[in-house]
Amino acid sequence: AQSVAQPEDQVNVAEGNPLTVKCTYSVSGNPYLFWYVQYPNRGLQFLLKYITGDNLVKGSYGFEAEFNKSQTSFPLKKPSALVSDSALYFCAVRREDSSYKLIFGSGTRLLVRP
Amino acid sequence: NAGVTQTPKFQVLKTGQSMTLQCAQDMNHNSMYWYRQDPGMGLRLIYYSASEGTTDKGEVPNGYNVSRLNKREFSLRLESAAPSQTSVYFCASSNRLAGGSYNEQFFGPGTRLTVL
Numbered sequence: 001a002q003s004v005a006q007p008e009d010q011v012n013v014a015e016g017n018p019l020t021v022k023c024t025y026s027v028s029g030n031p032y033l034f035w036y037v038q039y040p041n042r043g044l045q046f047l048l049k050y051i052t053g054d055n056l057v058k059g060s061y062g063f064e065a066e067f068n069k070s071q072t073s074f075p076l077k078k079p080s081a082l083v084s085d086s087a088l089y090f091c092a093v094r095r096e097d098s099s100y101k102l103i104f105g106s107g108t109r110l111l112v113r114p
Numbered sequence: 115n116a117g118v119t120q121t122p123k124f125q126v127l128k129t130g131q132s133m134t135l136q137c138a139q140d141m142n143h144n145s146m147y148w149y150r151q152d153p154g155m156g157l158r159l160i161y162y163s164a165s166e167g168t169t170d171k172g173e174v175p176n177g178y179n180v181s182r183l184n185k186r187e188f189s190l191r192l193e194s195a196a197p198s199q200t201s202v203y204f205c206a207s208s209n210r211l212a213g214g215s216y217n218e219q220f221f222g223p224g225t226r227l228t229v230l
Contacts, residue, residue, distance in 0.1 A: 009154075034218055043118070043204055043221035044157075090156060101147075101172070102219065104156040 002027045004093050006105035013081045013112055021076040021108045023065075023091035032094035033074045034102065035065055039087045047089075050074060061085070081112045116140055118222035120205050126228045127195045135190040135225050137205030144210045146188035147219065148172075148180060150201040157204065163188055195229045202226050 003026045013019045025031055032051055036044040048059025055067040065076045076089060091105040118139045127133055139146065144165045149157040149172075159172030161180040169180050177199060179191045188207075192199060206219040 036221075041224075043223045044206075044219075046218045046220065049218055101159060101162060104158075106154055106156045 002093065002103055004091050004103050004105040006089075006091055006108045008108050009106075010109045010111060013110070015083050015112050015114050016080050019076075019078050019081040019085070019110065019112070021089050021091075021110060023074045023076065023105060024072050025074060025091075025093045026072065027093055031074075033065075033067065034092040034094075035059065035063070035074075035076050036090045036092065036104075037061075037087050038090065038107075044090060047076070081110075083112050083114055086110055086112045118205055118207055118220050120203075120222040120225050122225060123223065124226050126230065127192075128230050129196060131195050132191065132193050133195065134192075135203055135205075135227075136187070137189065137222060138187045139205075139207040139220070140186065141207060141209070141220065142185070143207035143220070144185075145208050146182065147206040147208075148178075148188070148190045149204045149206065150174065150199075151204060151224075152201050160190065160203075192227075195227075197229045200227060200229045 005024045034049045035047040037047050038044045047063050048057050050057045050067045058064045063078050065074050067074055088107050088109050090107050092102040121136045147162045148160040151157050158174050160178050163169045163182040166185045181189045203225045205222040208219040209217045
């Protein structure tokens, strides 16, 4: 069955330090993977996606993610965290039976302390 | 270009009342979606519309109905609200790319619904 797992409910990091938000997926065939961010009382905003090509994908606000097929992972990374990065982050994978439906992970709250 | 808009932003209903959540997009997207977001559960798809004139059930359709009024608008109706439908509801849209795949989804700001 297709699924997305975000094993950490919350990630804490100090401002200026690198951050990583974990995501693993389970889908047969080639995955289409996405990261979204949600700020308080707002809708989800698209950050980046992996469709094909380079395993390292760069997105908005300095975020990047690395597709690892052997580990079925797609962790979100940023070299230097900002307090303003504090938000809820969702990983998603496109469903196998649909070219447009997504399965979302449960979300990881990122807290960047000054 | 407003993107995806939703009304209302907040709503409180009593059990058994009905209401319609409105969604519109101005990006000329083919597909539209309704999700609900509950703590610790991510987003779950309620209904979707792959293109104008079509709708289909998602993961959690019970207690809801939808109407794809035209290419821009996609409404979600609760016929008889229940406390279990207390949630934050998001509408989203996406476009079909050449080759048949779909682009990322764009989300509205959400409607926070409480059913007493």
